[in-house]
Amino acid sequence: MRLKDKITIITGAGSGIGRATALLFAREGACVLAADIDGDKATRVTAEINNDGGRAEALAADIAEEADARRIASRAAELWGRVDVLVNNAASFHHKRVEDADRADWEKAWSVNVLGTSLCSRYAAEIMKKQGGGAIVNIASINGLIAMPDWMTYNASKAAVIEMSKSMAMDLAPFHIRVNCVCPGVTDTPALQRAIEELGASREEVIKAYIEPQCLIKRFGKAEEIAPAILFLASDEASYMTGATVVVDGGYTT
Numbered sequence: 001m002r003l004k005d006k007i008t009i010i011t012g013a014g015s016g017i018g019r020a021t022a023l024l025f026a027r028e029g030a031c032v033l034a035a036d037i038d039g040d041k042a043t044r045v046t047a048e049i050n051n052d053g054g055r056a057e058a059l060a061a062d063i064a065e066e067a068d069a070r071r072i073a074s075r076a077a078e079l080w081g082r083v084d085v086l087v088n089n090a091a092s093f094h095h096k097r098v099e100d101a102d103r104a105d106w107e108k109a110w111s112v113n114v115l116g117t118s119l120c121s122r123y124a125a126e127i128m129k130k131q132g133g134g135a136i137v138n139i140a141s142i143n144g145l146i147a148m149p150d151w152m153t154y155n156a157s158k159a160a161v162i163e164m165s166k167s168m169a170m171d172l173a174p175f176h177i178r179v180n181c182v183c184p185g186v187t188d189t190p191a192l193q194r195a196i197e198e199l200g201a202s203r204e205e206v207i208k209a210y211i212e213p214q215c216l217i218k219r220f221g222k223a224e225e226i227a228p229a230i231l232f233l234a235s236d237e238a239s240y241m242t243g244a245t246v247v248v249d250g251g252y253t254t
């Protein structure tokens with residue numbers, strides 16, 4: 001087991017990539033605190049884990065709220081005595097073009113993706129420092145590497161997550177806390193389904209227009225294909241990795 005008895009926190013664990021990561025971490029022996037703004041979704045995931053013989057607790061929390069970010073870290077420590085791994089996965093998919101984006105739009109994209117990621121890291125790192133180490137995995141996106149049309153505010157927020165991960169790696173290395181970043185490509189999750197519906201297109205039309213011309217593996221990724229990269233970076237197998245950006249995108253950005 002690659003995370004045996006590790007105390008792990010996954011934000012946005014109620015759906016998509018966060019859910020797949022929570023299920024995988026639990027199978028690898030971790031205790032999982034599944035934090036999500038939607039407490040019911042988090043509870044469904046933890047029930048699945050616990051029914052399967054794993055160890056998980058759900059927490060309803062909005063990472064953009066500082067008190068909640070602090071509560072996420074302190075709840076894991078209260079339950080299990082430490083925090084070994086934080087996966088900053090929760091995100092807002094709020095996106096606008098430059099002509100349309102006002103302060104409120106920027107604040108929506110920024111408060112969850114950038115501020116929330118930073119605050120959760122801050123409070124988890126306080127605990128990790130005291131115990132002598134830990135690992136943080138931030139989920140950015142290929143949108144932070146190459147811009148996608150009409151998604152300016154989200155693209156910029158994910159570029160910030162990539163850069164922020166490197167800064168965190170520098171700041172936290174003296175405390176034996178590794179920080180790495182995963183950039184998923186277009187992945188088949190409820191968030192993608194919502195984006196397809198917004199476009200008013202069918203899945204087949206989206207694959208033809210956006211995936212086939214650009215993605216070497218000509219299909220959407222699956223959440224279960226992103227989670228193993230997160231597991232690797234969270235585990236001791238990645239003991240010599242920090243400040244890295246790992247792209248899992250079927251060759252989209254090649």
Ligand SMILES: NC(=O)c1ccc[n+]([C@@H]2O[C@H](COP(=O)([O-])OP(=O)(O)OC[C@H]3O[C@@H](n4cnc5c(N)ncnc54)[C@H](O)[C@@H]3O)[C@@H](O)[C@H]2O)c1
Nearest residue numbers: 012014015016017036037062063090091141186187189191
């Ligand atoms: N699906 C993709 O194509 C794709 C591509 C690249 C990157 N990503 C990234 O992967 C991560 C997961 O995306 P997904 O597709 O699984 O999304 P999803 O919408 O399926 O799941 C996201 C979860 O985060 C929760 N959440 C949202 N805002 C929150 C907040 N403020 N506090 C706590 N929880 C909150 C939601 O309730 C939801 O359960 C995100 O960081 C996203 O940017 C996704």
